[in-house]
Amino acid sequence: MTLNLEIQQRKSAIQFLENNDKEELTTLVDSMNSKEIIHLMGHLKRDDQMKLLTMLTPEDAAEVIEEIPEAQAVDIIEDLTEKEAAAILNEMESDEQADIIRELDLEDASAILEEMDPEEAADVRMLMEYEDGTVGSLMRTEYFAFEEHLTVEEVTVELRRNSEEYAEYPLKYIFVVSSSSKLLGVLQMQELLLAKGKTLLSKLIFQEVAFVYPNSPAEELSTFFKENDYFGVPVVTEDKTLIGIALRRDTLEAESERLAQEHLETQGIVGGEELRTMPVLLRARRRLSWLSVNILLNIVAASVIAYHQDILSSVIALAVFLPIISDMSGCSGNQAVAVSMRELSIGVVKPAEVLRVWWQELSVGLINGLALGILIGAAAWLWKGNMVLGLVVGGALSVNTLVAVSIGGTVPLLLKGFNIDPALASGPILTTITDMFGFFLALTFASFMLVHLTGL
């Protein structure tokens, strides 16, 4: 709960920035853990964020950039000069470089790539070709690959010579490749220690090595790592050319990230990320793009009420219940949407199983529809002392709960089946249709019973 430490850190940081005190600033940032860095960067003004990054060494700045949320990192990188941005990006891991550069506009991206270390830039260009959600978008290009004709001693010498660079490499595996970079096999680093110096790598390798393709969906990696207790798996092209490595850790992190984005999208945050440090106009515009679709759909749904205005003016009490029917149907339907999204994401259900899901929702909808209908019907009856009003309102909510869970359960599967992301669209589709049905049911039931209701 207390903010004392964070406030103290921020005050110090701002003071060091003002005084151009590089040394103190570096000591401060080095002493902070990742939560504290995220918090500090989330509370500095844009100018101070940029100044902080340029005052630190590129290595330290890269660590800060890797800690903070990606959307924020992209914003800051965009505002730095190309030289500054390139110096920081040079120090980052290949998959994180590509994640950021993929989000920049083309012009910024190529200007920064021009300034980067040519080898790093080439890796990034390669990684950028893979779309979000593919194995390729998760892979790293830092891995050990040696040709089969090398000896243990030659490899050991090479490893020692570049030990500083290699220290950042994530893996304990060495991949063995042909002279044309085709993957031949794998060996564990410690096997090098035990083998005689003159042994050829080709004699040591384990040949039945698992691999994945860069264009496969990232989901396949999740499945792979559930099956296999490896830290990583090589990524190869169709002709088995080794191009990267995908780590279990990166796969799990990407899965968390995807879940979080999906959640934000179902709640109407277009783009799947918003931080309140982003510019107000950007935040307003993204939220509004979803809201304005919703308001149009709302007007369409409300036209059902407008069309039956004469019934409403005879039974004004109905106006009290229309928002309740709309809201409660939305609640029931959203529960069904959430369960479908969950079942899709863990794979217990496939888009083709729409009918089965519908059936399973109907049973729950029947029970809950009756319960809710009785509750609201009783409230209406008690309020106006008119049982027919209770029947009309309760009946409409009961039937509409069935409609809501049917639509809520099936729409995510249908959208997914047509390759449309269900996160953003399911909610608005659900509420529009259930509102229309709900208003229609209540007003139509009332029109049949008008003689018992007039004047309420």
Add this chain to the structure above:
Amino acid sequence: MTLNLEIQQRKSAIQFLENNDKEELTTLVDSMNSKEIIHLMGHLKRDDQMKLLTMLTPEDAAEVIEEIPEAQAVDIIEDLTEKEAAAILNEMESDEQADIIRELDLEDASAILEEMDPEEAADVRMLMEYEDGTVGSLMRTEYFAFEEHLTVEEVTVELRRNSEEYAEYPLKYIFVVSSSSKLLGVLQMQELLLAKGKTLLSKLIFQEVAFVYPNSPAEELSTFFKENDYFGVPVVTEDKTLIGIALRRDTLEAESERLAQEHLETQGIVGGEELRTMPVLLRARRRLSWLSVNILLNIVAASVIAYHQDILSSVIALAVFLPIISDMSGCSGNQAVAVSMRELSIGVVKPAEVLRVWWQELSVGLINGLALGILIGAAAWLWKGNMVLGLVVGGALSVNTLVAVSIGGTVPLLLKGFNIDPALASGPILTTITDMFGFFLALTFASFMLVHLTGL
């Protein structure tokens, strides 16, 4: 999209179950990947699920249980006999054993623990003491610990003797402890290979070993693994007694799981998990418990309309707009809730920063409130040719959007500050208050302008 493989697998499985064909069933299950197992188990009847698990060897059954969603696993384990359940649980990893037994009722849990291997049961009892969301709930008890006075040779002999059991152990580290199990240091497995046989472990160890406490929040582990490139970290009590190991992988998986549950809860799935294979009554009851709170709150909100019924009967056109104002305010508010939940979860905002968040929401709410107000106001004006109606309706939505984002942005922080889980409660609180305000604003504005509106 196609289900052919899964349908084929299910048909075969059902046939093998009917024929009691253990061998074929085992071959089938062994050939399936984790997605296929999840799908198969999600589509078998409860009896068949249980028969499948008892026909497989306990080792294979344990693998199936570890693949399927935890909520489903718990249901099935509950229905098996204690002996069957214990045999399967014996073969599982300690953290997964504890996850499942923690969810059983006390009676079932102790009956199964009685039947389990005593050593495994003791570990589970220890793990069960730690609440969900703590480091202890994530830790495993499978780790290598040897006393400092042992030699490399003695350790190597011991490792070889139990190599089969140890093969399942997740780590490449060896922890070195005192005779009273206090953690003294760590060494990497490969160091054993390079050291002379007579060397004492105490000579080899790295003493500045990081560690965590079992009662710390699991969040701390996430932070730890962001900072440190380790596969796992030892868990020790206050007096540095080694009691377990927490793995990066388990930490990341638990984080995904927590996100998914939080998402389900915000959509009104009490308990944070529902699979449509669960019993209908359980599913209906859990959903209804949240819906019935909502309907009561809805009735409270609608009482504002009932109270102003006289205004409504003079301006019946307003009834068309009340559900729109309610729904759109809910949408705007939920966007703010989602961003607050996200910022809380990544740590860019703390509960004490309510005022800052409020300020940041007001600016977005002002822009979007104006935009939505103009849209709905124009629609009302066009429909009835009455500008005052447009002003009343548009003004109410504009102001209420400000109310909605203020409440949506701040309520999750306030709840979190009072240690209440914001996932389940934020939505209902938001919609109730915004509905009441929205209805009140529209009806009050209308009452001031009644002379210009009567008869619409």
